[in-house]
Amino acid sequence: MHNKKLNIFTFISEFKKEKILKLNKNIGIIFRNHNRSVEKEKLLDLKNFCKTQGRKLFLANNFRLAVNLDLDGVYLSSYNKELGYKKYNIKKKFLILGSAHNFKEINLKKKQGVKLIFLSPLFKTKDYKKRLGITKFNILSRYAKNEIIALGGINEKNIKKLKMIKAYGFSAISYFN
Helix, strand or coil: CCCCCCEEEEEECCCCHHHHHCCCCCEEEEECCCCCCCCHHHHHHHHHHHHHHCCCEEEECCHHHHHHCCCCEEEECCCCCCCHHHHCCCCCCCEEEEEECCHHHHHHHHHCCCCEEEECCCCCCCCCCCCCHHHHHHHHHHHHCCEEEEECCCCCCCHHHHHHCCCCEEECCHHHC
16 A cells, blocks of 8 residues: 555445444545435435534535535446536535446546546455456556555455555445444
8 A cells, every 4th residue: 555644435325323433534435325316315414424523425426416515526436437527617625536447447437537546346245256356456556547446345354455455545345344
């Protein structure tokens, strides 16, 4: 890992104060809800809670809503191929995050204006049996020339292996549960 300040993120699909309070305050929250549409009021509650905690909040795949609610940024999944984000009037501190699995997707994320690329899956996960592994991860991260966040399969058993990769930080779900 770089010696820069470590950036750590986790994904949530519902707002549970108790779970968020257990997390270190420097962990950014990415709200993604695959199953339902986002309830604006609940998202505002989450935003206000995160603000009181001094925590960063990002919304997955809804650029317009993230801008309109003045969130810290947006997370664009690898399947999000939309390119029209330059039309939005975004504040300087608004951060665009996005995930990629290969060279082609890295190039797309750059075109989308992504600043932090979540490269995945580093390790095997239940959803992805095929993993990048350390060598391929490092090749892709050098190619990207963006700051890279390691994602996928990070747990208590392999967290120490993060020292072997070229990454700005990491993101995990089960590691924090």
